[in-house]
Amino acid sequence: MRHVWPPGGPPGELDRAALAGVYAYPARLDRPFVRVNFVASADGAVSAGGLSTGLSAPGDRQVFGLLRELADVVLAGSGTVRAERYRGVRTSPELRERRRARGRTEVPPVAVVTGTADLEPDARLFTDTAVPPLLLTTTGAAGRARERFGDTAEVLAVGEEVTPGAALDALAGRGLCRVLCEGGPALFGSFAAAGLVDELCLSVAPQLAGAGADRILGGPALEDGPEPLRTASVIAHDDGLMLRYRTTRGDRADPDGADPEGG
Amino acid sequence: MKILDVTPDDRSAAYGHAPAHYLSPDRRDPVKRLWEEPVNHRVIAAAVDALPASSRPLRVLDVGAGTGDGLALLEGGLALSSDPGRPIHYVGLDPDPVMIETARAAHADRPDVEFVLGDVRDDLPVDDVDLHLSAGVPWSHLRHAEFRGALTGVLAAAARRRGPTAVVVDVLGRYSIEWTTRWALDAWDYRMSFFHGAGEGDDAVAMPMSVHSRRTVAAALEAAAHETGTVLRSVTFHDRSVMVGRHTTTGAFTPDLPEYRSLVNRLHDGDVTLDLDRLRFTAPTVDAPAEIADFFATLEPAWNARVAAAAAHEAAAGPAAAVRTGLAAGLREVEHRLQRGLGAAHSLIGVAIVAPRGGGPTDGAG
Numbered sequence: 001m002r003h004v005w006p007p008g009g010p011p012g013e014l015d016r017a018a019l020a021g022v023y024a025y026p027a028r029l030d031r032p033f034v035r036v037n038f039v040a041s042a043d044g045a046v047s048a049g050g051l052s053t054g055l056s057a058p059g060d061r062q063v064f065g066l067l068r069e070l071a072d073v074v075l076a077g078s079g080t081v082r083a084e085r086y087r088g089v090r091t092s093p094e095l096r097e098r099r100r101a102r103g104r105t106e107v108p109p110v111a112v113v114t115g116t117a118d119l120e121p122d123a124r125l126f127t128d129t130a131v132p133p134l135l136l137t138t139t140g141a142a143g144r145a146r147e148r149f150g151d152t153a154e155v156l157a158v159g160e161e162v163t164p165g166a167a168l169d170a171l172a173g174r175g176l177c178r179v180l181c182e183g184g185p186a187l188f189g190s191f192a193a194a195g196l197v198d199e200l201c202l203s204v205a206p207q208l209a210g211a212g213a214d215r216i217l218g219g220p221a222l223e224d225g226p227e228p229l230r231t232a233s234v235i236a237h238d239d240g241l242m243l244r245y246r247t248t249r250g251d252r253a254d255p256d257g258a259d260p261e262g263g
Numbered sequence: 264m265k266i267l268d269v270t271p272d273d274r275s276a277a278y279g280h281a282p283a284h285y286l287s288p289d290r291r292d293p294v295k296r297l298w299e300e301p302v303n304h305r306v307i308a309a310a311v312d313a314l315p316a317s318s319r320p321l322r323v324l325d326v327g328a329g330t331g332d333g334l335a336l337l338e339g340g341l342a343l344s345s346d347p348g349r350p351i352h353y354v355g356l357d358p359d360p361v362m363i364e365t366a367r368a369a370h371a372d373r374p375d376v377e378f379v380l381g382d383v384r385d386d387l388p389v390d391d392v393d394l395h396l397s398a399g400v401p402w403s404h405l406r407h408a409e410f411r412g413a414l415t416g417v418l419a420a421a422a423r424r425r426g427p428t429a430v431v432v433d434v435l436g437r438y439s440i441e442w443t444t445r446w447a448l449d450a451w452d453y454r455m456s457f458f459h460g461a462g463e464g465d466d467a468v469a470m471p472m473s474v475h476s477r478r479t480v481a482a483a484l485e486a487a488a489h490e491t492g493t494v495l496r497s498v499t500f501h502d503r504s505v506m507v508g509r510h511t512t513t514g515a516f517t518p519d520l521p522e523y524r525s526l527v528n529r530l531h532d533g534d535v536t537l538d539l540d541r542l543r544f545t546a547p548t549v550d551a552p553a554e555i556a557d558f559f560a561t562l563e564p565a566w567n568a569r570v571a572a573a574a575a576h577e578a579a580a581g582p583a584a585a586v587r588t589g590l591a592a593g594l595r596e597v598e599h600r601l602q603r604g605l606g607a608a609h610s611l612i613g614v615a616i617v618a619p620r621g622g623g624p625t626d627g628a629g
Contacts, residue, residue: 139533156585175589
């Protein structure tokens, strides 16, 4: 894995610490910082065979794991959680220790944006996890969700409807500011339309997926037209490219650069 | 040290208004549902999971059962356990006839549930018990010497079984922020607003209660194990309601303490009018064992950091109900993650897995 862009990055083969430095969240955050992570094929498809796991760039799994290691919370839409049979973030004694050393909780929870909270209580998300997932839902659905999921989920009523802003408010209040959004396209689209995306981490899989697949962003059009991005870093591994883009909002959140602790 | 002498008759007379209190829907505020009951559920699930798997009903004796709150907690705990569908046979034991009568009426439709009038200091009404349960600090009604004696009786029952027994001991925590003014005492007069004679106002009557630290419960368990020839396979402790005990709000013992429980309930309800600064916490400076002082010195900055982060976010974006409910959940996460089971909370729950000496881990339970 090599650092390609910007010039002057760490030389040679990147070890985990150097890679963690590249992907560090901003050093000081007084609001949630939303990093979105997707894999897309070279022809712009978000999936192959219906699942994002059908696409893979060399090195991409390593970055995927690192981004989770650096995050306070992994955010996903209910459709993605169902389709990809989400379970809790994998952990190990070494991972727990590295997170402790950064001053983080040992395991980041998965937070699901779900207006209805009608997930299956016996889904792996609830049964195969080190920490209960968060359900970001409406005030109307929260009561029934608490009865349905009991102690196996943390139900947060974020408002009359679950808007991206209200979801981030709840996460901020909960102390979860380093947000890693793993999709799907509709959730990414709603955050982008609300102007609340700070960073896009895009792994380009060296594949042609062919026609028929969706793109990484769905949902409503961007009212203010195309959003400009700055290329913050490029990592290459064999044929795979790991691109990191900042929005204007993301650059504003990061005047001092990345957290030197690798946070 | 103050010596307590409560007879069962005193106790039963004192709880005259209790059934109405325990059955009131208002009693299950967000703190109770979201901060307190989940602790009992996790404790019970772990206790049940430490017993051998079995298809026969789980036999439970709930000591100081009152109107049967422990049954709901037991069912919540079983739902989290590895065998959520396991049938139960539940016996609630309480020395108060009014409580027993109320409990029986409330559970008349449950053939697997019975309530028995009796006292844990006497012979136990059932012998072959898988799980000795308690909830709502019933063991604190006993003087320290009585506590050790009654615990020996429970472990003696465990000694007569072939397999392991789980014992859950629920007591008042000696070092709760609710009563820093009583930290030097191991027993004192506790106020309960629903005691007989309590009016609408704040003229709550008091009754003597014993308070415990991890050390006193652990020592009592070890002594009881020694005396009964049992082995403590594991002993774990949990502090329940460190920051949000009900007397943070009544101010009965420490009037200057912020009313954290009602403040946190307002956060859960998304109340944007609440001044977040009121939630800030200063660790007690009262003399305490080193592990208690160390715990509060760890909790203070972690708690305050959550409050400060939410306040900073609102300073930029404006107050929002979602931030408040998120902060409530965040403060709960801090308390649950940092608690060490020291007796530094409203209640201290000890869980012992007790086996007869020489009993193998694969033996059937009974």
